[in-house]
Structure formats: C-alpha cells, structure tokens
Amino acid sequence: MARPDWAPHEIDLERPSIARVYDYWLDGAHNFAADRQLADQAVGIMPSLKAAIMGNRAFLRRAVKYLTSVGVRQFLDLGSGIPTVGNVHEVAHQEAPESRVVYVDIDPVAVAHSRSLLSDDPRVSVLQSDIRDPETILSSPEVRDLLDLEQPVAVLMVALLHFMPDSEDPLGIIAGYRDRLAPGSYLALSHLGVEPGEEPEGWLRYRDLYAASVTPLTSRGKVAVTALFDGFELVEPGVARMPLWRPESLDELDDDCAVFPGFAGVGRKP
Template sequence: MAQREWVPPSVDISVPSMARTYDYLLGGAHNFAVDRQLAAHVEQVMPDARSAARVSRAFLGRVVNFMVGQGIRQFLDIGSGIPTVSNVHEVAQAAAPECRVVYVDKDPIAVAHSELLLADNDRAAIVHGDMRDPDAILGHPETARLLDLDQPVGLLLLMMLHWLPDDADPWALMARYRAALAPGSLLAITHVTADHQDERLDEVTGLIKESRSADQLTERSHDQIRALFGDWDPVEPGLVGCSAWRPAGPGDVADAAEMNMVIHGGVARKP
C-alpha cells in the first residue's frame, strides 16, 4: 500500500496518463502498471521511443541555458510534468541563482511531486492548471508572486500542444499567451510531427486512442507547428528536429535517425 501513498484520491490508476507514461520512458518511478503497459505497446511498434523521449528532454536543458544566456531570469513552464532530472529551475538556477520559475500542470501527481520538490525553494512554484486557460495561469497568485509580465519571460510548452486537437485551436491559444508577454520574451515549443515518419507513428497514435487515456495525440506538419510561434522571430536554426537544435554533444542525438525527427523543436523571440 505504501506505493499508493503518493497518489491523490482523484487519480484513476486504471487509465494511463501520458505524463506518467513519459515519466516511465525517461526512467522515472512515478507511474503505474497501466502506464508501463502502454509504454511497452508503444515500444513494440516504435522500439526507439525511449530515445525520442530522451532527446526531447535534452532539448529542454539546452533551451533553458540558452534563455539564461539571453538574459531571461523568469520562466513559465506549462505542462511541466512529473519532476525528473534537469528540471527547469535546476538548470536555470545553476546558471543564474536569481532565476524564478513557475511550473504548471493539470496532472495531480505531477503537482503533488512538484510541491514536494519545491518546498524549500522560494524562487519556484507549481500551479495546478490547464494550458487551455491562460487567464487562470497568468493571473494565478503564484505567477504574480514570481513573475513580472512587464519584463521578458521564457515560456516553455514542451511536448504539450500535440495533445490539443485542431478544434481546440491551439493557434488561437498560443496567440493569447504571446500577447500577454513583454517584448524580448522567448517561446520554446516541441511537438510531435509525422513529416518524416512512416505508418508506425499512426500506430502509436492508435494505441493511445485505444488506451482510453484523456490525452490524445494530434500530429502536425512543420508549417502548422511553425504557426504556433505567430510573428515572433525564430532563433537559429529555426524549427527543426529537436536533436538538431544546437546540440552540445552525442547525448543530445538519438542513434536511430528517425527518432531525431519525430519531435520538432524551436525557439522564437518577441520583437
């Protein structure tokens, strides 16, 4: 029963969560049999799925360090997930201790573990919120405490927007976030794409649908993902397979070439 002590009562552990499945693929321990089963099915279809997860996580670290190098000292990480290694506040505060970070997630387990992780850090906080409600996130007391929206912010939506279907209009949603931020702000996005994939990605999408998870994958093209940045100025090298975004070493690149292209990543700056 001890394993269940960290599970909020509202969580249905009979249905997989993509946050917990991602945690498992990254080697984390806060997941259940149903999440591991879905991950196993995904890996049967796409044996290098763990590499794709690792590559996307490595992108986070490089982006945060880049943003700190550009003078960003406050971060809003929407869809931060279950804490694992190299979280935003750890990377940012290692480079500049004065950095402030607000995490946002709708998953109760992600929130509970983030609260524990951040209990002694007065420059970082977790908000229980849904990315589809920017007013609630931007107006939250913790956001107001830690972030000055009149100054540049590093906004991260990593591995998040592909969980929104087209009819939720992620482009309009992102326009609301972009409008709320000051000039000089930086936006980082990663998003699953089928542009360079075969039918295996469609099979993975089908597996997620069959799992009854509340999170359903919508693959998008390069142009559709690029439109999420609006008229902000892309940072070189633009929107690319996330392993190709300023790689710092072999650990940033997957051995299987197609896993370097399954997730597009990019950064743009508000003029």
C-alpha cells in the first residue's frame, strides 16, 4: 500500500491504531484498510458503538463550552486524537477566542495531522507524548510556552482512561497532573463502561476483538469513574451517563440514555 505523505515512516500501516480506528468512526480521512476493517467489524459486533462515539464527542463539546463559561482559558487535551470537526480549540475559540490549547497524543498520525492543521495558530500547540508521564508533559516547551500553570487549566481525558487498566494506576496518573496544577483547575473526562447486567448487544465480543487487535479495554461503571475524580469537586450533575451530563436539549435524549455504555463528569480542584 502506498504511504500517503501525512503518514510518518515509523507507523505500521498493517496494524490498526486506536486513533485511526476512531478517526474512521468519525468519518475522518486519516486511516488505513486495517483500521477500517477493525472499525467495521467492531460496529458489526456492537451496533450501538457508533452512537456511543457520537455521544462521547457531544460530551466533549458540552464540557469545553461549560469550562469556557466558568472562565477557563487554558486546556490540556490528553489523548486528543486525530483532528476531525468540533475539536477543543474550535469549540473554545468560538466561546472565548483567547483560549489556549495544548493537544497531546501518543499516536504519530494524530500528532502529525494536528501539527499540519494548527501550525499557524499561536494559541494552539501539539505534543507527542505518553500521558502516563505528567512530569514530562507539564515541563515540555509546548506546555510551558503556551500555558501558565500558575493559572487554572482544564485537563481533558476524553475517551482515554478505558485504555488504562488499574495496574497502570490511572488515579496516580491523574494525581500527577492535579498536584502540579493551580487551584481552580478542572478535570473533564469520559469513559466507556457498563454496569453489570446492562451490557449492550455484542459488548463482550467487542472487548475481545479490541483486546486481540489493538489494546485491552477496561470498563468502569459509575462508582469507579467517580473515584477517578479524587481530589476534585464534581460539578453538577456529578458523574453521569454521557448524554445525561448537562444535555443542551432534552429532545437530544432517547430511551437508551439510561443504559448508555459510558460515563462522564467534570471536577474542579478546590
């Protein structure tokens, strides 16, 4: 297969990546046959997956709007993905044009594409890094040059921590950011997860497929997601099913909201 010029040399085009599979689900153009095959297979197994992904993106937009409405002007988007539409800087700049955003992802395609799109905007920077290393990220020139860590920062971990099993200490990773940020900073996160007995059709087969093809998924229910906000004060309505976190209109909600396979919340560091 020919390697397009946006595909860095180190990536294996035959191996699906989390970022590129997700890009395909969002109708992006930065994915390969291996990514599309896995993405189609996953949706075939678990038909509600596509709605779950759209529900996640809608949460991301509402969370950024909420954060700008409470005065946040600095965003650190961890596991930011391949830019499509409705990215954090677009939503933030619509609400508050002076907002600054640092995108961080481990995936070379996500980073290369983000850089090529955003290199002209001095309010945005992009860093290729592993979010499990808060110290390196927070002391990087990309963060230091753009964000004032003496002022509140919103850390976004949207559709990210279900890739971190407990053995990787997600609470410790979050604390690594929380403890270095100013009071008044925020954590916004969303997380795939189902409560026992509420598994959507195909859920177990989808998890098996992902574990075999890309990376294992850790499902966390409401209690476990709430525990991730240790050291933060949850804003209303607390941790909720993604579509039920401050919906813009009740017309958006359908009956499946009550069993939506994922949770989200926003918390403030006192």
